[in-house]
Amino acid sequence: MAASTPNMSKAQQQIGRLPIAPIIPDLLATLALHPRVIVSAPPGSGKTTGLPLCLLDAPWLAGRRILLLEPRRLAARMAANWMASLLDEPVGQTVGYRIRLEKKISSATRIEVVTEGILTRMLQDDPSLAQIGAVIFDEFHERSIHADLALALCLDMSESLREDLRILIMSATLELDPLHRLLDEAPLICGQGESYPVALRYLPPALTRQQPNHLYDFQHTVRITTAAVIQAFNEQGGDLLVFLPGIGEIKAVADRLGVLAQEQNCLIRPLYGDLSGSLQDEAIRPGRQRRIVLATSIAETSLTIEGITTVVDAGYRRSPRFDPNCGMTRLITERVSQAGAKQRAGRAGRLGPGICYRLWAEAFHQTLPPHNRPEILEADLCRLALELCQWGVKDPSELAWLDLPPAGPYAQAITLLHDLGAVDGNGSLTPHGQKLATLPLHPRLGHLLLIGAELGQLDAACDLAALLSERDPILPAPHGERSADLELRFMALAAFRQGRQGELRSLNGDLSSCRRIDQVSKRLHQLGNQPKKHPNASFGLGSLLVYAYPDRVANCRPDSPERYLLAGGRGARLAIGDPLAGLAFIVAPIIDAGHREGRIFLAAEITLKELRDLHHQLISSHSKLYWDERDCLVSRKEERIGAIVLSTTPQAVLEPNLMLQALLTRIRKEGLSILPWDRKARNFQARINSLRCWQPEAGWPDLFEATLLENLEDWLAPYLNNLLCLSQLASLNLLAILEAGLSWEQRNLAAQLTPVQITVPSGTRHPLEYTDDGRSPILSVRLQEMFGLEDTPLVCNRIPVLLHLLSPASRPVQVTSDLRGFWDTTYPLVKKELQGRYPRHHWPGDPRTAPPTARIKKKKN
DNA sequence: CTCTCCCT
Structure with missing residues (x-):
C-alpha cells in the first residue's frame, strides 16, 4: 500500500485479521480488469470497513475518491469512524462521511461514506462523478428504492461517460443471478463471515395455520408467541429477542408475560421505531437481569442488540404497500421471507452459539418467499419519478433495473407531479419541478415549501415539511390513542424550542424527535426561497397543507363524527374520541389506506371559508340534473372539491340542452318501451323493417330497436323540447314521428308494397x-x-x-x-x-270458384 | 391491530 496514506501499515495488520482478508488479493486483481464486481460475504466478515481501505492505492483510482453507500445514517457514521480509527485519524481526514444535515469531509478525504439519497443528489449534480473512482454499494441485498435508483443511474452514466468507474456491489444474502446478468456477467467473489452457529427449532402451530395464504390472526399470533417465549425462556439461558409484526402484538405479548417477568425477575423490553430514543437505548443495553426484547423488524437490520442468545420468530412482518388506485399507502401484515428469517435467526449468533425458535413447520419454510420484495415494487414512486425526469428519462425502461418500477404506481407518480406543476405534458421537468428536485423532500412537501415561501409562510411550511417527513413527535400514550391533530405537534415543537420541558412532557412529546424536526426545519429554511411580502396572508395549518395534499381534503360524514369522505373519493376515519372528530373539514396528509375505509393519523382543521377564499381553484361548480320522485327533472347547482359536495342550490331555470341530454340518457337506460307505442306505430316499424329485409338495396331506413336507441338524437330529440317529466312522453305521436323519417315517395311506396x-x-x-x-x-x-x-x-x-x-x-x-x-x-x-x-254455413265442393261469403247460407227453399 | 428507512 502506498506511502501516501498515513498509518496504512497498522490498518493493514488489522484488516489482515478480518474474515474477509483472504479474498482481498483476488478482489484487487479482478477490479484491475473488470470495472464491475459483486462481492458476497455474510455479516460479520468486515467487508464494509475492510474492503474500501484496501482499494485506496489501486492504480485505477488515479487519485479519485471512493464512495461507500450505506442504507442508514448510523451505519454510515459508524463505518467512517471505524475506518478512521484504523488509520489513527479523526474522521473527516482520509475517511469522511456525508449524511443528511451532517458532513465530515475535507480536501484530504479519499473515502467518503454516504447514505443512499446523497449519491442520487451527487449524480444529478455531476452526472459524470468526475471526482469519484469507485462506488461501493453496501448491504445491497436490502434492495432499498434508493439503492436501486442509484445503481440504475450509475450504470447508465458509466456506460456513456465513465467506463473506468468501478462499481462494487456488496451483499450478504441475495439472489445473485439477476444481479450477475444486470452487471454484464460481472465477476463474483465470495467471502467467509464470522458468526456462530444458530440451532433452529420449529414450533408449528395447528395445521390449519400452515396454508400459505391463510388470513393473519392477531390473537392467535399473540397466543402462540407468548407460549413459545415462555418455553424458550425456561429452556435456554441468556437474553431473548422476539420478532413480532407490530406494536399491537408487542403490547399484547408484554401484558401476557407480566406474571413471568415478576416471578423470574426478568425485564420485558419493547423495541420499535416510534419508541423514544431513551427507551430504545434501554432495550438495546444489556444489564444484570435477564431480558426479553419484544421487537418489530427494526431489529432485523437496523439495530443490533448485544447479549442475545435466543431468538423467537413469530414469522410475520408489517410493511407498507402503495396503492396506485387511491394514491395512498397501506400497511399489510405478511409472512417473513426466508432471507428475513435467516437474518432474524442470525441475531442469536453474534457472541456465541445460539438458538432460534420459529413458529412454523420446517416443511412450511420452503413455501415462504425466498426474499423480501424489493421496495421499488411496493413504494410510492413519486420521488423516484421526479429523479428520472431530472435525469432525462421519459420511460423507466430506458434504464437497466433488477426490477422495473411498476407501471401503475409510476403512472400515478407522474400524474401527481403533473398536478403539482413539476412536469409538463411531455414529461419534462418545469422550472418548478427543477426546484423540487433540489429539495431533500417528497415532491408534495417540496411543493408545500416553495408555495409557503411565496405566501410569506416559510416558517410554518418548513415546520410542516419537517414534521411530515420525520417521526411523529407525539408518542402514543401507554394504553390510549394519540390525537391526529397537527396543532399538538406544533405545540410540542414550540415547547421544545422554548425549553418548556414540563409542557413537552404533558403533551407526551418526544425530545429526540423534536430535536430532529427542529434541525430539519432549520435546514429547509436555508433551502427555501426568500419570503415575499404578503402582509394580509395569515394561514391556518390546514390551508397551507392543502397545497401539498389537495386530494386529502376531507369532509365529515353526517352519520358519525369520526368518519370522513376524502376529496379523492375514499372514506377514512379518525380514532374514536379524537378531538378533531366532528369538524366539518380537515386535511389529512398521513393516512393508512386501510381495506374499505382508511385510518387518519395526522390531520389539521380547515374551514369552508378558507377553502373558498384561498383554494377556490379546487372548487368546481356545475349544474346537475336529478329525477325527482315523480320522474320529473329538477336542476341543482353543485359545488364540489373532488368527491366532496360543498353545496347544492335548486335552480328554477333549466338549461334546455342539459334537460334533453338527461331525458335521452334516461330513455337509453329504460329502453324504447318507455315510449308510447301503439299498434299503428309498431306495425309501421315492422313494415319498414320488413321492407329493409326484403329490399336490402332500396335504402329503407333502419327502425330496429338497437339502431333507434343509438340514434335518439336524430329522430326523437326534435320532439322532446321542454319535456320535464317522463309522463309527458305519453303525448308523443310515435307513428307520426317515425313516418317523418321517410320521404313522401318512400311513404307512398311503403303503403303500396306493404299495405296496412x-x-x-x-x-x-x-x-x-x-x-x-x-x-x-x-x-x-x-x-x-x-x-x-x-x-x-x-x-x-x-x-x-x-x-x-x-x-x-x-x-x-x-x-x-x-x-x-x-x-x-x-x-x-x-x-x-x-x-x-257449422251445418248452416255453405261449404262448396269447389272453393276456387264459389262466391265468398261472411254470412251463413240461405235457408233451403 | 401504525412498518421502516432515506433526502447537496
Missing part, C-alpha cells in the same frame, strides 16, 4: 300484421271469405302473406302461405268436419 290492410274476396278489409324480421305478414281471415281466390295474396310484389284461416267462429283451421295447395289437398279433408260443426 288487404281486401279479401268477400270485399272486407282485413289488417296485415307485420313482424320486424322479414317473415311474411299475417292475414287472419275466415276461410269462407277466401272462396273464389286461387292464389295467396302477395306483399312487396313477391312475398306471400301467411294466412291464418279461421272457422266461422274464428277458431284456427289452418296456417298456410300456399292457398292453392290448401284448396287442393287440405280443404277436402277439413270440409267434412266444418260441415258437421
Whole structure:
C-alpha cells in the first residue's frame, strides 16, 4: 500500500485479521480488469470497513475518491469512524462521511461514506462523478428504492461517460443471478463471515395455520408467541429477542408475560421505531437481569442488540404497500421471507452459539418467499419519478433495473407531479419541478415549501415539511390513542424550542424527535426561497397543507363524527374520541389506506371559508340534473372539491340542452318501451323493417330497436323540447314521428308494397300484421271469405302473406302461405268436419270458384 | 391491530 496514506501499515495488520482478508488479493486483481464486481460475504466478515481501505492505492483510482453507500445514517457514521480509527485519524481526514444535515469531509478525504439519497443528489449534480473512482454499494441485498435508483443511474452514466468507474456491489444474502446478468456477467467473489452457529427449532402451530395464504390472526399470533417465549425462556439461558409484526402484538405479548417477568425477575423490553430514543437505548443495553426484547423488524437490520442468545420468530412482518388506485399507502401484515428469517435467526449468533425458535413447520419454510420484495415494487414512486425526469428519462425502461418500477404506481407518480406543476405534458421537468428536485423532500412537501415561501409562510411550511417527513413527535400514550391533530405537534415543537420541558412532557412529546424536526426545519429554511411580502396572508395549518395534499381534503360524514369522505373519493376515519372528530373539514396528509375505509393519523382543521377564499381553484361548480320522485327533472347547482359536495342550490331555470341530454340518457337506460307505442306505430316499424329485409338495396331506413336507441338524437330529440317529466312522453305521436323519417315517395311506396290492410274476396278489409324480421305478414281471415281466390295474396310484389284461416267462429283451421295447395289437398279433408260443426254455413265442393261469403247460407227453399 | 428507512 502506498506511502501516501498515513498509518496504512497498522490498518493493514488489522484488516489482515478480518474474515474477509483472504479474498482481498483476488478482489484487487479482478477490479484491475473488470470495472464491475459483486462481492458476497455474510455479516460479520468486515467487508464494509475492510474492503474500501484496501482499494485506496489501486492504480485505477488515479487519485479519485471512493464512495461507500450505506442504507442508514448510523451505519454510515459508524463505518467512517471505524475506518478512521484504523488509520489513527479523526474522521473527516482520509475517511469522511456525508449524511443528511451532517458532513465530515475535507480536501484530504479519499473515502467518503454516504447514505443512499446523497449519491442520487451527487449524480444529478455531476452526472459524470468526475471526482469519484469507485462506488461501493453496501448491504445491497436490502434492495432499498434508493439503492436501486442509484445503481440504475450509475450504470447508465458509466456506460456513456465513465467506463473506468468501478462499481462494487456488496451483499450478504441475495439472489445473485439477476444481479450477475444486470452487471454484464460481472465477476463474483465470495467471502467467509464470522458468526456462530444458530440451532433452529420449529414450533408449528395447528395445521390449519400452515396454508400459505391463510388470513393473519392477531390473537392467535399473540397466543402462540407468548407460549413459545415462555418455553424458550425456561429452556435456554441468556437474553431473548422476539420478532413480532407490530406494536399491537408487542403490547399484547408484554401484558401476557407480566406474571413471568415478576416471578423470574426478568425485564420485558419493547423495541420499535416510534419508541423514544431513551427507551430504545434501554432495550438495546444489556444489564444484570435477564431480558426479553419484544421487537418489530427494526431489529432485523437496523439495530443490533448485544447479549442475545435466543431468538423467537413469530414469522410475520408489517410493511407498507402503495396503492396506485387511491394514491395512498397501506400497511399489510405478511409472512417473513426466508432471507428475513435467516437474518432474524442470525441475531442469536453474534457472541456465541445460539438458538432460534420459529413458529412454523420446517416443511412450511420452503413455501415462504425466498426474499423480501424489493421496495421499488411496493413504494410510492413519486420521488423516484421526479429523479428520472431530472435525469432525462421519459420511460423507466430506458434504464437497466433488477426490477422495473411498476407501471401503475409510476403512472400515478407522474400524474401527481403533473398536478403539482413539476412536469409538463411531455414529461419534462418545469422550472418548478427543477426546484423540487433540489429539495431533500417528497415532491408534495417540496411543493408545500416553495408555495409557503411565496405566501410569506416559510416558517410554518418548513415546520410542516419537517414534521411530515420525520417521526411523529407525539408518542402514543401507554394504553390510549394519540390525537391526529397537527396543532399538538406544533405545540410540542414550540415547547421544545422554548425549553418548556414540563409542557413537552404533558403533551407526551418526544425530545429526540423534536430535536430532529427542529434541525430539519432549520435546514429547509436555508433551502427555501426568500419570503415575499404578503402582509394580509395569515394561514391556518390546514390551508397551507392543502397545497401539498389537495386530494386529502376531507369532509365529515353526517352519520358519525369520526368518519370522513376524502376529496379523492375514499372514506377514512379518525380514532374514536379524537378531538378533531366532528369538524366539518380537515386535511389529512398521513393516512393508512386501510381495506374499505382508511385510518387518519395526522390531520389539521380547515374551514369552508378558507377553502373558498384561498383554494377556490379546487372548487368546481356545475349544474346537475336529478329525477325527482315523480320522474320529473329538477336542476341543482353543485359545488364540489373532488368527491366532496360543498353545496347544492335548486335552480328554477333549466338549461334546455342539459334537460334533453338527461331525458335521452334516461330513455337509453329504460329502453324504447318507455315510449308510447301503439299498434299503428309498431306495425309501421315492422313494415319498414320488413321492407329493409326484403329490399336490402332500396335504402329503407333502419327502425330496429338497437339502431333507434343509438340514434335518439336524430329522430326523437326534435320532439322532446321542454319535456320535464317522463309522463309527458305519453303525448308523443310515435307513428307520426317515425313516418317523418321517410320521404313522401318512400311513404307512398311503403303503403303500396306493404299495405296496412288487404281486401279479401268477400270485399272486407282485413289488417296485415307485420313482424320486424322479414317473415311474411299475417292475414287472419275466415276461410269462407277466401272462396273464389286461387292464389295467396302477395306483399312487396313477391312475398306471400301467411294466412291464418279461421272457422266461422274464428277458431284456427289452418296456417298456410300456399292457398292453392290448401284448396287442393287440405280443404277436402277439413270440409267434412266444418260441415258437421257449422251445418248452416255453405261449404262448396269447389272453393276456387264459389262466391265468398261472411254470412251463413240461405235457408233451403 | 401504525412498518421502516432515506433526502447537496
